[in-house]
Every structure is written in C-alpha cells, then in structure tokens.
Amino acid sequence: MRRQAVIDMGSNSFRLVVYGHEKGSWWALIDEIREPVRVSEGMGRESELKPEPMDRAVRTAAVFAAFCEASGIEEVDAVATSAIREASNRAELLEAISEQTGLEVRVISGEEEARYGWLAMANSTTVDDGYGVEIGGGSAQLVRIRGRQLTDACSLPLGSVRLSEAFLPDEKAPGKARKAVRRHVASQLGAVEWWPTKGGRLVGIGGTIRNLAAAASKQLDSPDMDVQGFVLSREALEELIEALADKPASKRGSIPGIKPDRGDVVLGGTIALATMMDEGGFKAIEVSEAGLREGIFFECLLEDAEPPLFGDVRRESVINLAHRYRTDDVHVGHVAKLSLELFDGLGEAGLHKQGNVERELLWAACELHDIGVAIDYDDHHHHSAYLILNSGLPGYSSREQVLIALVARYHRKGDPDASSLGDLAERGDKGRVRLLSGIIRLAEQLERSRDQSVASVDVSAQNGALILRPKVKSGDAGVPIWAARRSADLLAEAVGRKVEIDA
C-alpha cells in the first residue's frame, strides 16, 4: 500500500488526511486529523494574520508533520487556501512553519482551488454537464462543467467565516443582516457571466455544504449513512436557514449535523449557498463528500489519465469498495453474470418492467454482496449492508446506496423488508428490492460451489411457469442446481410464477 498525505490549511480548519492506495485495485482515506484552527480569525480589512491564530497554525502544522514522520509517510503535499493566500503577512507564517516543522506549504490560487474542486466533483458524481459550488471558510469556488470537463472557474471572497464575520458578527442574525449577505453575494455573482439563470445540475462540496446535508438528512426518516449523494433541496435549505437564524450564533453548533466548532460561522455560507441557487435557478444541490483534498489526491492517483478522471465513477466506486474488502473477484463476478442473465431473461419474458438503472443496482449488489465477510462470516449479509452504507458509493444517490445495501442484505436469507429506506423510498421500491433479492439469492446458489460449473442460465416462461435452464460448463453441477431449487421461493413470489429449474 502506498500512502500519501494531503495537508489542507483552510480558513476555518486545518486537516491532515492520509490516503492509502494500491494502484489499479483500491484507494481509501485511511487517517485524518482535523483542527479548527480558524487562522483567519480577526484578519479584518487589512488582511493581516493575527499572532494567536498564527501560533495555532504553526502548532497544528507541527502536529501534522510529527504525525507524518512518525508514520513514515514521505509523500506530503501541504496546501494553503484563501485566508493564507490573501494575508499580507503570509510569508511570516510560511517561514515559521518551514522552520519549525520542515513543511513547505504550497499556496494555491483561487483558480487552482476551483480546479481541484472540479476534479473532486467529476470523480465523485455522475455530473456530465452542470455546475459546481464549493464553500470554504474564506472563499467560495464556482465551476462550470461541460462533458465532464472544466470550462469555467472562479474563486470569490464568499467563504462562510468571512461572510459571517463581516455581516453576522453578533449572537443574533436579524433579517436585515441576512438580507445584506444575500445582496452582497448576489452582487458578486453578477460578475460571473456564465453562472446560469435557468438551473441545471448543481454539485456542492466543502465542509459547510457537508454539514448542511448532514443536518437536513437527520430531519429525514432514513438510515444512518454518509451524505455522499445526498440531494439537498432549496426548500430544505430554507428550513435550515430559519433554524440556524432562530438560534444565537454560539448555539448553532448544537443542531444535529452541524459541527459544534463550525456553528458560529455556518450561517454566512448557508445564506451564500441559497443565494447562489436562487440566482442560478437551481432547485436542489447534489452533495459530495469529496473536496479539495481528494482533488489533489486524484491528480496523483490518476496521473496516467489526462485529465485525471475515472472512466466511470459508479463502476469505479463499486469495484473500489469490493477490492478494499478483498472479495473473491471470480466468484462475485460470476454471481453478477448469472444475476444479470436472470434479470434480462425475466425482462424479455415480460416478468418485470425494471430498466437499466435497476440492472446496474443489481450488478453493484452482486459485486458487494460478500464484503461483509471481512467483518465476520456470521451474519456477513448484515455486515455487507453496514459497510455499503457506511463507506459510501460516490456516483450513487443516497436512495440507490440503500437499495444496493438492501439487496446485499437479503442475498442469503430473510424476508426482504425495504422499510429502512424511510423517506428516501420511491414508488415501487418494495417490489424492486424483492425482485432483485430474489434474483441474487438464486444466482448465489447456482454458483454455490464457487467453481462456475453453472456457466450461464437461460430463462423462458411456459404455461405460467418460469423455466430456468442452467448451462453446465464442465463436471457435475448437481450441487448448485439442487441448492438453487431450494432457494427459488423469493424469486417465484416476486414474479408471481412457479420456478422450475430444468436440468
């Protein structure tokens, strides 16, 4: 495993993140330290870093450097953004850090920051044509994406700490002050001629947006999971603004989902986001957990690609998760093959009306159905679902991730229960989970001896029954066929037909 550290010195917090990766197999964030340094505190109009925040910054840099050294991590990329970038006395801070910690900090421009944000968005969502916004502590970055490429980018001084300090310095946030934030943001946006008026797809990244998504998600009846893929509607955002403004600044961090040390500076960025959505005509924003740090990491991970983008984000997410937990590629791949043959055959026989999206969810569940074995063989179907929900699958919506987790959960046993979808459920999801679970359960048994002896399966409907004809590659497939016959009940019930395995 190769390890690479990214140190992100933002206006609100400093973070050290460590990524582990094995080329062509998997990558993951494996370690992280976050410090609410708030280096921009009290910078004011003269843009001068104050002694106390500078001292906190140097100490934190020392923690990070000591950590990397003790852990033997040699690849360390330290970057500084808005607050340090704009500070008149930044040289003083950078020198102190270099002297006391050995870290050479790279101060990136607003355009570079926006580009890394785009890399994070394009590699963690399915956005093809659309827009992106990243709200940081000091600045906010806006991007336009066409055919997954970055076509326009800008960085504006609209970070959450900056706006909150300038416009909402008191415990209360009166309507007048909030309107002033909106006016200020709208006026800055006016200069961004490519920002739309008629909406489109919008992706959001950065700590403020992640916190808002977490807060909105906690209002829903839905499983505990990452906010990766969460869709935050403009209405839900408005409710959050009301809830935040109703509380004094020092209490805003008590709203579930909002980090306590971010509470007093979250409102400025929240109003900025709402204004950007209103001006752009966006009704909702898709949230990604990736950000600047992942952008920097992806540039290294995907160094052989130009630009450094995954070919297929959804596919990559699934394979990455499967490899992280070292599943048996050949076995799960064969379960996927048989499952998709069943899915297609059932569709052709008119026994379901599901489309390509469900087909892909089934594929993903097949690839991931055994990852829970990494936790414990006992109840591994439960553990697989736990891992899927807690690791996140970039490119899939929250609902899709829950559906994949449910199908993995029911691949062995149990009567499929889709109620945990809660507010995420769409019409037909109950039947969807039953059908896909019925398919994977049968396919898993057809590959029970894990030797691919059932090479493929033919599907037809005759006289009201569903006939499955396994094609045996070699040797004796008596075992999987016998096992499959005893695991066909769920599928039979899902398609309303008797299932006969003709072999």
Next chain:
Amino acid sequence: MRRQAVIDMGSNSFRLVVYGHEKGSWWALIDEIREPVRVSEGMGRESELKPEPMDRAVRTAAVFAAFCEASGIEEVDAVATSAIREASNRAELLEAISEQTGLEVRVISGEEEARYGWLAMANSTTVDDGYGVEIGGGSAQLVRIRGRQLTDACSLPLGSVRLSEAFLPDEKAPGKARKAVRRHVASQLGAVEWWPTKGGRLVGIGGTIRNLAAAASKQLDSPDMDVQGFVLSREALEELIEALADKPASKRGSIPGIKPDRGDVVLGGTIALATMMDEGGFKAIEVSEAGLREGIFFECLLEDAEPPLFGDVRRESVINLAHRYRTDDVHVGHVAKLSLELFDGLGEAGLHKQGNVERELLWAACELHDIGVAIDYDDHHHHSAYLILNSGLPGYSSREQVLIALVARYHRKGDPDASSLGDLAERGDKGRVRLLSGIIRLAEQLERSRDQSVASVDVSAQNGALILRPKVKSGDAGVPIWAARRSADLLAEAVGRKVEIDA
C-alpha cells in the same frame, strides 16, 4: 493465510467451516455452509440410516467437497458423530461418500467428541474448575474440568433430535411426555458418578444451547451481539421450555433465536439441559459459540502446545481481534500503557475504586480502539464498537464486551452514554464507562503524534487538582501535550477534579 476446513456431519445438520489463520497473529472462521441434513431421521431402534437421509448426506458431502476443491482448500478434516457412529449401515454411507466425493470421513468416538468439546470450552471461556455440556442432535457430551484440564468425559445418547423423536413425536408436548424426558435424562445421568450435585461453573456449547441463549438474549433489552459469553439462567431456561411447549412442534422455530429448521427438535434437548442443571445443582450456564469444529481446529492451531490450550483466553481474544483488523500494534500498545498508568495513578490517588477487572477492560478497549479504521476512517470509533460487538470476545461476558465496545466508542468524542447496556448493566457501569472513556481519550491525545514521544505519565493529586506529568522520551512533545490539555474535560468530570498537565 493458511486455510483449513472442518466438515462436521452431525445428526441434525452438516456443516463445512473454513478457518483462516496466520500463525502467531490471528485466526478466524472465514466461510461456512450449513445444511439441515438430519441424517438420523427415522433411524429408530434398529439404528439404520434410511435411504432418503443417506441421499441427502451424500449430496451435501458433494457440495462441501466441490466447495473445498473450487476454493483450493487442501486441509480438510471430515468427522462424523453420533448418528453415523451408531448406524449399523454406516459403512454403506461412508463408502458412497468416499466414492462420489473423495472425502474420507473420520468417525469419532463419544470420548473424542467430548474431548474436542472440552478444547472448545477451555479455549473460549475462563473456566478453570467446572463442568461442561454439549448437546448435539444424537448425543450429549458431559465433561469435568480441573485446572483447565479434562479430567472426566462421557457421551450419552441424549441428543436433541433423538430425545424429541423418542419422547415428543407429536405436535403437542404434554406435561407427561416432558416428565418422561426428564426421568430418562435423570436416569442416564445417575450413571455419571462425577456429575455434581452442588453446582459450580457450567459451560454450554452446541447448536441447541446457542439457540436457547439467542432466544433468551432476545427477551432482554441489550445490544445486538453474539451469544458468546451469554449467561443463561435456569429460570430463563424454564421460561423457554414453557414458551416452546406452548407451541406446536412445527411452530417452535418461529421463536426469535431458534433456527426454523431446528424448531421441531429443540424441545427434547432443552428439557435435557434443564434436567442436567437441576441434577447438578447449577443455577446458570455460560454459553460459548465455539464447539466441536473449533476443538478440531484448535488442536491444529495450537499444535505446539500440549495440551493445545491458549495461555490466557481473554488476552488471546483481544489480540486476535486487533490483528484481524491490522491495527498499529505500537500505537495502540502505547495508548494502553499510558491509559494503565493513568488508571493506576488515579487509583493510588484515591480518585477511583475500580479494580483489576476494570483495568483489564480498559486495556482491551485500548488495544481495540482503532480496529474500526478497517471499515472506514470516518466514524471509526463507531465502527470499532460495531466490530467488537459483532465479532465476539471469547472469555468476556456479554456485559464486559459491551463495556469494552463503549469505551472504544468514546475514545475520540461524544458524551459517554452507557444506556445501550440495557438489562446487562450492573450498578456503577455508567460511571465506569465515563471514567475509562475519560482515561483513554486523554491517553490517545498524549500519543497523538503516534511517535511515543510521551513515554509515560505520572499522576498526583494536589490541592484538589489532578496533576499529570508527562515524561518526554525525546524530541518535542509540545503537540501531544497541547492536544491532551484540550481533551481532559471528560476525565476531569469523571474524577471530579480539575486536570492540570504539568509540562
């Protein structure tokens, strides 16, 4: 990783289990197939295996053999117990299996079976002097243990399938029939002169007892977890007998915790267990998830020890779990060292009254606090707790496992909440969790840079304050000391003193 398969051909079910292990590091059950073959069905007094059950047995053996071959597992130990052992026509079955699957089945004697059961008990519980019972489908094994050694053993024809078929063949289980089971069991027990009358420690293994523990555990308000270490009281067992007897045999499998395919034969073994406890004067039985199969595996894993026993079961469980999830031994070991120094120092200063048991729980939580990183860095404290509860820690009671999980859960953040202990809670557990969490949280920060720069810590109480003096090994410990100062609140609150870090 070395892999080893054990095939267990019991009277009720056949199982293939695969263990993975790296010598001196970890072992785990990594795969399993269970088939409710019920080979003993209809054997009757003439002890003859019937054609249909034999056919099921051969087919299942074929599944297992194909599985091992496809998975490339070369070490396969197939053993048969009671039903096959006693069958007049067992040679016919063994030949068919050998011919059709290549498996050479080892038929073990009742004494060998009891010995493997003892190995499972002595390697998964802390029993030093005591008794053990294993209830199988055909036979039941009783053992006496002195100084962890096996001193007496016997196998009696008191398996759950056998008793249920002989005495409780109908849907109803009238009081008269149940009494007949008791009389029969008591009379057989009468011949076991070393079976006690005044109780002592009693350990239980085997599917029937595991199911009973699961059923009793589901009656409690307690976290979802393995039954490893669960204590089943004689009263709870009586309630289960009533609940089972109240239902027709075909519905007994619907009681949560009882496997559906075991429902119709569970009552015989349940009454047998109750009778064994009554005759022996036992008030409760400690349940282990280990059994015959683990006994066989331990004999191989511990081949260098004679007898093949772990030196310290509790310690071994913790280290095994830590190694399974590849934690950083040096870091977690140092957090444990600092935590125990704090624990001891606080005790000497009269700031807590906890003893060696709590000290060991703290040690275990330290060793395991980071295992959740294997799932995901985000929220890894939650994941560590999940892994502890779901993997089981042999040698620790259910309550102790929850306490360890809670301390690992709170090692980074959050206000310790011990309410998930539910019915398992004992007096003082709330304060115990706060104290131990406060200690580990501070120790983790003292080792924040993961370089052991704070080599140890001295504890004293002065003028109502708690004074901690870190001893710095080398280099600059400014970082961990600064971090520790900001993470002392929980400990301060737990001991009711201001904490000063004097460095």
